[in-house]
Amino acid sequence: MTVRKRPVRSGYDPRIGPVLGLDRPPESEIGPGERLALNGMGSFDWNLDRGTLELDAAGLKVFDLRPEEFDSRPESLVLRVSPEEGVRLDYALRAAIQAGHRSYGGYFRITRRDGAKQWTHTQGTILRDQRGNPYRIVGIVRDATDELTQAPEVQPAPPAEERQSLAPIVRLTTEALSRAVTVEDITAVLTGAGGMERFGADGLALALIEGGKLRYIGVSGVAAPLGGLPPTRFDGTLPLGEAVMTQQPKFVHSLTELAEQYPACVAFVTGLTGLGLEAAAFLPLVAQGRSIGGFSLFYRSGDVFTHDHRELCAALAAIVAQSLQRAMLFDREREFATGLQSAMLPRDIPRVEGAGVAVRYHAASSGREVGGDWYDVVALPQNRVGLVVGDVQGHDTHAAAVMGQLRIALRAYAAEGHPPSTVLARASRFLAELDTERFATCAYAEVDLAGGSVRAARAGHLGPLVRHTDGRTGWPNVRGGLPLGLATAVDLHEFPETRLDLVPGETLVFCTDGLVEERGLDITVGMEALAEAVRDGPEHHEDLADHLADNLWERWGSQDDVALLILRRDPDPGTSGAPRMHSYVHQADPEGLADARLALRQTLEAWELPELADDVEVAAGELLVNVLLHTEGGAVLTLEVLPEPVRRVRLTVQDRSSVWPRRRSPGEAATSGRGLLMIDALATHWGVEPRGDGKAVWCEFGPETQRSLLG
Template sequence: MTARNRSVRSGYDPRVGPILALGRPPETEIGPGERLAMNGMGSFDWDLDQGVLELDEAALRVFDLRPGEFDGRPESLVLRVPPEEGARVDYALRRALQAGRRTYGGYFQVTRRDGAKQWSHTQGTILRDKRGNAYRIVGIVRDATDELTHTPDVRVSRPAGERQSLAPIVRLTTEALSRAVTVEEVTAVLTGAGGLERFGADGLALGLVEGGNLRIVGVSGEPVAGMSGLSPRRLDGALPLGEAVMTQRPRFVSSFAELGERFPAVLPYVAAMDELNAAAFLPLVAQARSIGGLALFYRSGDVFTHTHRELCAALAAIVAQSLQRAMLFDREREFATGLQAAMLPRDVPRFDGADIAVRYHTASSGREVGGDWYDVVALPQNRVGLVVGDVQGHDTHAAAVMGQLRIALRAYAAEGHPPSTVLARASRFLAELDTERFATCAYAELDLTGGSVRAARAGHLGPLVRHTDGRTGWPHVRGGLPLGLATALDLHEFPETRLDLVPGETLVFCTDGLVEERDLDITIGMEALAAAVRDGPDEAEELADHLADNLWERWGSQDDVALLILRRDPDPGTSRAPRMHSYVHQADPEGLADARLALRQALEAWQLAELADDLEVAAGELLVNVLLHTEGGAVMTLEVLPEPVRRVRLTVQDRSSVWPRRRSPGEAATSGRGLLMIEALAIHWGVEPRGDGKAVWCEFGPESQRSLLG
């Protein structure tokens, strides 16, 4: 049973108030939902993980929305809540999320269907999981006009049947258009929710002049919905809107029959508008040039008084000025973004053994561009250089500096210099450009054969790593000052951090626009990025699309964003000889336990669970030895050897050149028994050199279990 049916059956109709039920006072039948509705309150349920917002009927009335007008997406409320109003509540919510509070609340204005402003209030309870992450918000929303509004209602009171005056229409339309910056936003104001009510019309069509053609770019109103699929038509005067654009004179039509006689080409369209009887075709003229046309349609044929026509002309002039400003903005932004795109690498090289994806996202507002960039450099000996950076400023100068710095840094990397030297030389180059700008940058060099990574930072975020089991983490990568500033202060130290990227793991580099928002701690954005990467798809291209869809739209970034993702191809071995890898970072306290769990799960999947206890002991000893006695992490490899009698080989690789030695600890010693335990548990074990370090390996099988039992 719907909320509407429940309300009526219980003795209350939310549209007309309490009604008498047979044999009982209405108060005894009013439930919780009805009590909220009687006081102008509605409820909502917001699933943050799925991005779905459910509004009950009373909440829809607060927003002046019909059920069919709301699709369950929070961003769809922009039809009634202007961005600057929504930002007020959004700020309160983000502050509550940041501070870990349970509730939040705030006032905001709703623009109703007729253009009137309505003060509203919302209050929500934030539900969190065991880890403290918010996953759901349940709350109420209500009409707060009586509390906060002390001026007369801006809606125009008029007798039933009297058409709305155009004076408030002009005022409200001017107010709405003043916030529209792009042509798309201007079109949304004219054709979106409340557009027809502001114009006092029953149908609307907006056309723009493009290369001698008139193209319909926006339609509103059910009677004229068929016009949305019209292809561009030549401006030849065959249609009334085209004639108005060509002559720059409006045409008012009170009879569609007469319209068909004057314009035979319009007859197919008129036949589909049997509900309409009058229309106004208004040219949109700016600086003596026709830039488009606006058609307003009415069911009544007697609406065009002298005052009405003058106000329609004034309305068209306002729309024309807004469109001209928006067209200029779009052209300037297209030029700026084109310059930015030209400065970025046209193609990203591809490598065997790795999957790479890049994305660049311009800021959501403003005509200027930033200096964010990414780059991928092919290096000798199957290595690849990964670069992400951001030049200070948001203008074409920042983009120009970025282009020069990107090329210089690419050249230094291609010469074979280590990351610390690449950043130091780039800093000197930027300082010599005779610019006061500085830049942040992160550079990493990856050996695709062994998976070793050498990373350095210059005032920038380090990489995010997603491990093969789905865990994500921000490894501690040491860094120096931003490029340019380091040279000015004569501090050219950019220490390197050594990491390992095992097959199947992913590196994610980004600029701060993806994780930083004004007035909020950057750690909130970093946690959101880590969660999105953890829950995203495996492939680099699909993961990049996932981050773009979920984070750029969620944060509504006011800054440019550069994103670079590299994933090493998985190395599962074969069905007869499967293989798994795991990297344990020295600064990751949970890495050791996670590696043991991954080892046991792999053995169970390979139907070798009987070896799990011995292998887990051996892995723990070898990994702890690396974490305690070396300055880096460890790569653990577990593989099944393709022999008639299957054996399992465990290998732990580190970057230390010191080989382990067997000792004879005394009875009171607390260490020195690791190799003795491995020698007792394993069939064979040994040490071999690997690059700039070593690998300790040991093999297990049925023979090792028999020796222990004996």
């Protein structure tokens, strides 16, 4: 008996491909996309105008991407395509476009999800408009691993001894340029240590197109003389200009032949050959189809131009061009941002009688956004001046616009004569009424330059730093309220004032937090650094501002905008025959009393009156203790020599209390009340007189002064 075998029927499952034992589907059920997928091939549609890249399902599979991982942007392929491979593909595409080819193709490697390396092939058709400009590329991508593994001869390589390792050099250059932000940074990378070595060159020159001419911005090695050349036109009379104009690299094996072809560069070529150089490469810097500059490399041997070395030069030139384009855009945007910020700040600082004022503004070195930091100086009647520093939340043009409006409003409120507490309260309401959700911090102080009194208030901002006449620095405890805008939102418009005294020769320093704050560190670290820099800095206000800029901006203010305002009250040393010293003792400064007594003794010794030091020091201690214990503020201490035939010194202690001292007769067991008795015994004369909203107690000492309470 003959057994007939049942025929095995083949079939197709669109999910897993051909299978056995299934019915064969009709031909109409296998579409074009499925035919490509059967061969591991996907398609793409790249719209150059919109910058979008569409991949079909099979194309995503080739790149081992899930649909949610790809957002139709070419940059998103960085998940699978390394920067080095991307540069090679970009170079191949650019070369095809420049040559007018209808298509382009190339092999590259991707890294799959599991870390495996996969050879991939792409082939695309370049669609052009009527002017010949490319606007769309439609093509395919496929897994070419088996093809290249089984047929390595597809891409024969030069002998190993003639090859340069492309990937490491490109990677190192890409890493170095990725940290470069400005054109100056990129120039430093190329002309600095290791710049020429990446190309194996003996000389390097970088030029950019500016106003229709090539201007050399960076040179190194034997190309140094190019740095002194004026901008030149790229009209084909010079090899670099021709490379830039045609967007085609030019490799020259003999500089002698170069001089014959380009007579305009005979003198320079003669100098190069005298140094033993024989060859040169002139590379265009092209970004998005537009020439932005050129790159010249000089070598001692023309044998260096192997296939791999040409590929290396082209790849690095493409990387440099992309980095320069990014940096040029950054520089333009930053110039616009800093210009806008400067336009929002006051153009001129008014001159004030009795004090020197210095202001500085420093834009953040990282980031291109404009900030909301500002300063202002408002001239007020009766020899008073208003000092303002502030910072609007955010770093964008909206913050700058809000800052400009708020600065003008606050200036108007100050000019109307309102006290600091009212100025800040009105400014807070003004900011809350603007169509913005931003808030602002601010510090405002009104300084009476005639008497030295200071009324200060804060709105979530740092108070002023004070440098005293003896060099000591301190942060007075200036009370404050909530930031402007936020205070109105929660209906807390209280901005309490703090009264200070600024004696002749003392300095107020206001700044925004960018000068004292750094990420990861407590703000007190920066405040201590600022206090130290002010203490060690020069006395003149302009010199001090420069000192702080040179020593602190690179350390603390590089990541944020900084506004700095300094006011120094003119010193009052008297004359050579009648010298004078001033000092302020703050109520919250526990060491102020001891420092003041020491300063008095040192001053009297400098005036050659050391015999009066004991009496003056004791009297000053009694008067200062009385102020610090029985008033709510500090004391201004003045010591001066009276210009009379008999030299005497006068000690004056001024405070803000209207209560005059009374002489009392304390009992034997009393622990207080003897201060004026001691003053009366030590001084030749003493008295009390009104000063502004307070009083001043003075006493005089001379040769006839009683030397001791027991004398």
